[in-house]
Amino acid sequence: MTGLISIDNPEFIENIGELMRDEFNVDQQLAIFALKNKLGEIIKCLRENIVVFIEPDYVDRVYRDSYYNYFSSKAEIISRDCIRLSFLDNSSGVFSGRTNIDYNMCDDVSKNYLGFVIIRPTVPAVIGRSAISPKALKVHDFKCCLSPISSTVNGFKVKVEAFPFSSQDRETITCAETSVWALMEYYGNKYPEYSPVKPSDIIHNLKNNIVSRQLPSNGLTVRNVTFALKTFGFGPQLYEYSSFGDHSSSILSCYIESGIPVVVALSNAGSEKRRINHAVLCIGHENVSQENVVSGFANKHEELLVDGGKLRFLDYDKIDKRFVFIDDNCPPYQKDLLSSPANRYSGMLEWNACRIANFIAPLYRHIYMEPFVVKDYVRILISNYYSHLKGEDIVVRTYLCSTRSFRHFANTSAMSNEMKDVISRAYMPKFIWIAEISKIENFQNGLVDNLIIVDATSCETSNLSPLIVAFVDGACYCKNPKTRTFGSYIIATKQFNSYSNLR
Numbered sequence: 001m002t003g004l005i006s007i008d009n010p011e012f013i014e015n016i017g018e019l020m021r022d023e024f025n026v027d028q029q030l031a032i033f034a035l036k037n038k039l040g041e042i043i044k045c046l047r048e049n050i051v052v053f054i055e056p057d058y059v060d061r062v063y064r065d066s067y068y069n070y071f072s073s074k075a076e077i078i079s080r081d082c083i084r085l086s087f088l089d090n091s092s093g094v095f096s097g098r099t100n101i102d103y104n105m106c107d108d109v110s111k112n113y114l115g116f117v118i119i120r121p122t123v124p125a126v127i128g129r130s131a132i133s134p135k136a137l138k139v140h141d142f143k144c145c146l147s148p149i150s151s152t153v154n155g156f157k158v159k160v161e162a163f164p165f166s167s168q169d170r171e172t173i174t175c176a177e178t179s180v181w182a183l184m185e186y187y188g189n190k191y192p193e194y195s196p197v198k199p200s201d202i203i204h205n206l207k208n209n210i211v212s213r214q215l216p217s218n219g220l221t222v223r224n225v226t227f228a229l230k231t232f233g234f235g236p237q238l239y240e241y242s243s244f245g246d247h248s249s250s251i252l253s254c255y256i257e258s259g260i261p262v263v264v265a266l267s268n269a270g271s272e273k274r275r276i277n278h279a280v281l282c283i284g285h286e287n288v289s290q291e292n293v294v295s296g297f298a299n300k301h302e303e304l305l306v307d308g309g310k311l312r313f314l315d316y317d318k319i320d321k322r323f324v325f326i327d328d329n330c331p332p333y334q335k336d337l338l339s340s341p342a343n344r345y346s347g348m349l350e351w352n353a354c355r356i357a358n359f360i361a362p363l364y365r366h367i368y369m370e371p372f373v374v375k376d377y378v379r380i381l382i383s384n385y386y387s388h389l390k391g392e393d394i395v396v397r398t399y400l401c402s403t404r405s406f407r408h409f410a411n412t413s414a415m416s417n418e419m420k421d422v423i424s425r426a427y428m429p430k431f432i433w434i435a436e437i438s439k440i441e442n443f444q445n446g447l448v449d450n451l452i453i454v455d456a457t458s459c460e461t462s463n464l465s466p467l468i469v470a471f472v473d474g475a476c477y478c479k480n481p482k483t484r485t486f487g488s489y490i491i492a493t494k495q496f497n498s499y500s501n502l503r
Helices: 012-024 028-037 039-045 061-069 106-112 175-190 199-205 222-231 241-257 290-300 371-385 403-412 417-425
Strands: 003-006 050-058 082-089 113-119 127-132 142-144 147-153 156-165 237-240 262-267 277-286 302-306 309-315 323-326 334-336 355-361 393-402 431-439 450-455 467-472 475-479 486-490
Touching: 003 012, 012 028, 012 039, 012 050, 012 082, 028 039, 039 113, 039 127, 061 127, 061 199, 082 106, 082 147, 106 113, 106 156, 113 147, 113 156, 147 175, 156 175, 175 199, 175 222, 175 262, 175 277, 199 222, 222 237, 222 262, 222 355, 237 241, 241 262, 241 277, 241 355, 241 371, 241 393, 290 309, 290 393, 302 371, 309 371, 371 393, 371 431, 371 450, 371 467, 393 403, 403 417, 403 431, 417 467, 417 475
Parallel strands: 309 393
Antiparallel strands: 003 050, 050 082, 082 113, 113 127, 127 156, 142 277, 147 156, 237 355, 262 277, 262 355, 277 323, 302 309, 323 334, 393 431, 431 450, 450 467, 467 475, 475 486
């Protein structure tokens, strides 16, 4: 069966269950039960006016890899094919009354494409490699990391901005492998330095790191995950959440603000309930309201000494907000606080007791300065060079950014031409730390007053060496690109809108 069906159709799940029976030779009632638990929960999150194009006999590269490396060796006959469900926006009514897609509808399909879900024959874990745009959700009140994922619908090439997700199949991939796969799928589709991986690639890269058999999988430790990311070209940094006390959430938040998805290890260690260790991805956060900012300033600001007085300083990463998670047990884009990262498991006390035990930041291998280091360094710079802010309430937002992306942003922003010239000429590494400094009333309007750019490849913070540029009202401090010595220059500075790595 190939064709269109509305997700509002009461027989939608049953129709997919019948197709699974015919295509995969599985029990129809078991298939429907699995679909209601997995696909049904995803459908509940999607808005109305969406139609689904169903394609059986689909060759999915990720499932085929698991099939040939594991499932084909079983005595039980398991299908090697999948079913692909492609989601299309029908708000305009262009697909209304249709049971199939005509060959002259290429533009309509491309314009309204919202992503896909792969249905595997691995009942009950039926959700395979998938990607759904946040625009398909009923509630889209967040910003997150998104990557362009290519696919086809009835032979038409299409692309969706989404974060990849999948459920674990419980035998070749558990939550940890799924997190590594989704992370590499995200980076591999977004950046030329990385490539998507298959489950067998993860197994192969860890074969000398794990002493016992790898299939069927018993899961991975945080060290295994960190090692796997290292073999795939990253310079990963593993953090023990409790080691940094109150700063742990700020560090994790800073990576998310930088557009770096983070692997988060959850555990309910110490709980009297069933022991749980689970890996998820944190990929974004909810939109920060003015109320969040005011509350954060009232409760979490600090005082900073500057020449001739004090200022009140709020680290943006300390503002309370819910973060966006990719959890293979749940529909994509779940939101929870870092202090209670498994509240989405409503009424399941053993899950609700989970807290963050560790997190892993998959960094570019030449990023050496960590968030807590750059934040302390920025405080020192503000104390020494921003005395004009004494008596003010300021918010400082810190994030990593590639030089190429930030220069493009600067050139298209409302910065003064003199500021753009300084940024264009400054000698910078591939990645830089940015600190946006705003008076609180301007921050609430999305405006930046002052800017600091720091070398992400530096480790020394006892001098000006890591500083690349510091814009102060009407002036800048920067290195001479030839002599590498610092100088201060009078230039025209101008407010500009804040930059974001999240969408």
